Amino acid sequence: MLLNEINSPADLRRFGPTDLEQLAREIRALITQTVAARGGHLASNLGVVDLTLALHRIFDFSRDHLVWDVGHQCYAHKILTGRREGFEKLRTAGGLSGFPHPAESPYDLFRTGHAGASISTALGLALAERSAASGLRTVAVIGDGALGAGLALEGLNHAGYVGANLLVILNDNQMAISPTVGALARYLTRMRTRPAYDNLKQEVHDALERLPMGDSLARAIHTFKDAVKEAVVPDHVFERFGFRCFGPVDGHDIATLMETLEEMKRLEGPRLLHVNTRKGCGFAPAAEKPDEWHSARPFTQQNGQIVSDDESIEPSTWTYAAVSSLIGLGQTDERIVAITAAMPEGTGLLRFAHRFPGRFYDVGICEQHAVALAAGLAKGGLRPVVGIYSTFLQRGYDQLFHEVALQNLPVVMLVDRAGLVGADGPTHNGLYDIAYVRHLPGFTVAAPADKRELDGMLKLALQAGGPWAIRYPRDRAPEANFSDEPVALGRAAVLRRGKQGAILALGATVAPSLDAAEKLAGRGIAISVASARFVKPLDAECLAWLLAEHPWLMVLEDHTAPGGFGSAVLETAEERGLDSRRIHRVAVADRFIEQAGRGAQLAAAGLTAETIAERAKSLINA
Numbered sequence: 001m002l003l004n005e006i007n008s009p010a011d012l013r014r015f016g017p018t019d020l021e022q023l024a025r026e027i028r029a030l031i032t033q034t035v036a037a038r039g040g041h042l043a044s045n046l047g048v049v050d051l052t053l054a055l056h057r058i059f060d061f062s063r064d065h066l067v068w069d070v071g072h073q074c075y076a077h078k079i080l081t082g083r084r085e086g087f088e089k090l091r092t093a094g095g096l097s098g099f100p101h102p103a104e105s106p107y108d109l110f111r112t113g114h115a116g117a118s119i120s121t122a123l124g125l126a127l128a129e130r131s132a133a134s135g136l137r138t139v140a141v142i143g144d145g146a147l148g149a150g151l152a153l154e155g156l157n158h159a160g161y162v163g164a165n166l167l168v169i170l171n172d173n174q175m176a177i178s179p180t181v182g183a184l185a186r187y188l189t190r191m192r193t194r195p196a197y198d199n200l201k202q203e204v205h206d207a208l209e210r211l212p213m214g215d216s217l218a219r220a221i222h223t224f225k226d227a228v229k230e231a232v233v234p235d236h237v238f239e240r241f242g243f244r245c246f247g248p249v250d251g252h253d254i255a256t257l258m259e260t261l262e263e264m265k266r267l268e269g270p271r272l273l274h275v276n277t278r279k280g281c282g283f284a285p286a287a288e289k290p291d292e293w294h295s296a297r298p299f300t301q302q303n304g305q306i307v308s309d310d311e312s313i314e315p316s317t318w319t320y321a322a323v324s325s326l327i328g329l330g331q332t333d334e335r336i337v338a339i340t341a342a343m344p345e346g347t348g349l350l351r352f353a354h355r356f357p358g359r360f361y362d363v364g365i366c367e368q369h370a371v372a373l374a375a376g377l378a379k380g381g382l383r384p385v386v387g388i389y390s391t392f393l394q395r396g397y398d399q400l401f402h403e404v405a406l407q408n409l410p411v412v413m414l415v416d417r418a419g420l421v422g423a424d425g426p427t428h429n430g431l432y433d434i435a436y437v438r439h440l441p442g443f444t445v446a447a448p449a450d451k452r453e454l455d456g457m458l459k460l461a462l463q464a465g466g467p468w469a470i471r472y473p474r475d476r477a478p479e480a481n482f483s484d485e486p487v488a489l490g491r492a493a494v495l496r497r498g499k500q501g502a503i504l505a506l507g508a509t510v511a512p513s514l515d516a517a518e519k520l521a522g523r524g525i526a527i528s529v530a531s532a533r534f535v536k537p538l539d540a541e542c543l544a545w546l547l548a549e550h551p552w553l554m555v556l557e558d559h560t561a562p563g564g565f566g567s568a569v570l571e572t573a574e575e576r577g578l579d580s581r582r583i584h585r586v587a588v589a590d591r592f593i594e595q596a597g598r599g600a601q602l603a604a605a606g607l608t609a610e611t612i613a614e615r616a617k618s619l620i621n622a
């Protein structure tokens with residue numbers, strides 16, 4: 001194994017293209033084997049192995065700067081930068097993160113997981129180098145999907161304008177998670193088939209042939225440089241932004257990549273190199289269905305068969321339930337349209353798209369646009385429902401405020417992956433949505449305890465109008481329905497009664513609270529449990545009753561403590577003159593929560609049946 005000889009990128013220096021091809025095969029095997037065991041981003045990582053090798057072979061990123069966009073495609077980079085041995089613990093508690101992480105290696109500059117930021121942060125580094133006059137180089141690698149993000153375009157706009165010394169590598173595989181959408185993607189597809197680099201190679205070859213034997217190497221290099229300059233794509237849209245554009249080059253031809261990157265290294269100013277890669281390259285199932293293999297669950301390597309784990313059995317998930325309700329409502333209300341920002345599979349909205357193709361928009365990785373578009377659709381008389389992950393809706397915060405809330409428009413946000421998300425870790429935890437939505441005037445914020453509540457909430461949201469956010473986690477929804485009481489705006493539901501204490505649980509924390517109450521009942525302890533249903537408007541009557549009739553009240557949420565549901569309860573208690581000293585908040589701690597199984601993360605936050613029962617016992621004994 002050549003790979004065993006690589007402990008840092010410097011070890012690559014003695015290898016030529018043929019050895020690097022061998023290394024690429026070994027790295028692909030290690031990535032495939034590890035993701036088979038741990039799950040993770042397979043297709044994107046297999047696609048950039050050759051590019052990663054060429055980058056580390058040509059540049060010295062112990063000094064130069066390398067920024068991966070999103071960061072989900074950094075596995076080969078991790079393996080080459082001293083993390084080969086820890087790689088088997090990828091995405092496990094205490095193991096390597098699935099994303100770049102500066103605490104793991106100086107080769108990782110930013111902790112990332114959200115798309116579109118690489119050009120801006122790399123530009124900042126390039127401008128800092130300019131003021132330090134260090135001569136160091138900065139490279140951002142960004143996919144064709146992320147390039148369409150507003151943020152990425154903002155970065156390009158600025159970089160071209162200030163003429164920064166920045167190399168942007170466009171890793172074009174024509175896919176985000178699904179095929180990349182948008183006019184820019186369509187343009188890149190046309191550029192992709194342009195035979196620029198092959199022409200370049202031919203030109204260099206011809207020029208070298210013309211040189212007399214014995215002529216100096218310097219002249220040959222000079223000629224090559226001239227040829228590279230001629231290979232600039234003059235009509236490229238980003239040329240107009242101030243970038244010199246090169247390519248496309250074959251991202252699986254290591255020798256060509258090395259030659260091209262060597263030249264890119266010599267040039268200065270804003271440069272964009274278009275590299276064509278194939279997602280899933282080297283593992284047939286992933287190459288055939290790169291969307292299904294973007295983020296893979298553990299699988300059997302021999303046949304690509306998924307080893308199913310409990311959490312993600314699709315029809316039992318919250319995601320599936322939400323979209324089933326939406327499809328049901330869509331059958332009778334033709335005004336309902338669905339929007340996703342590049343996540344048709346993840347949000348489950350692909351099913352809605354198949355059912356109502358004319359009423360579905362995938363806007364690409366453009367969450368801000370998704371929310372503002374929904375505002376326009378609502379103003380135009382439609383009933384937009386945006387399916388979006390809690391963590392990515394953070395991008396659309398100002399549109400929630402400015403385009404939706406301020407106009408009081410009937411826009412429904414289905415906030416998926418709200419809460420702890422498990423192995424993806426801090427970049428993907430959906431822990432802030434209650435805090436960033438509930439302070440917007442006029443917003444209704446709801447969280448269902450079971451599928452029937454979810455259905456009732458969505459129905460009510462579409463009937464009632466105004467801005468709504470309905471949050472649910474990355475998990476299975478409970479099979480049982482806990483209450484027959486129909487969902488009514490701002491009303492909680494009392495599910496169980498007992499005198500010794502009470503729990504006001506939000507959304508997915510209801511099921512473990514009921515389990516905890518059952519466990520306690522087995523020991524002769526009787527407590528009340530209510531499903532809060534709404535963060536806003538909050539059921540102040542129910543809160544008053546819970547405090548009046550019980551010695552203590554635990555308030556539970558799968559969300560960070562500051563500004564969350566517990567905070568809303570305390571504010572209401574204060575407004576109503578209720579005794580807030582008897583309120584005990586159980587929420588996720590105010591720090592970044594590292595990767596682990598969702599179950600372990602919930603346990604650490606005190607949100608499992610066992611930990612809830614323990615806490616209740618200690619309150620009774622206090």
Ligand SMILES: Cc1ncc(C[n+]2csc(CCOP(=O)(O)OP(=O)(O)O)c2C)c(N)n1
Binds near residue numbers: 147173175180341
């Ligand atoms: C702001 C944001 N929205 C959505 C996502 C989810 N996401 C992760 S990777 C990805 C696709 C990225 O496509 P591309 O940039 O082309 O990279 P590729 O996977 O094709 O290499 C998406 C949509 C994200 N990480 N960040």
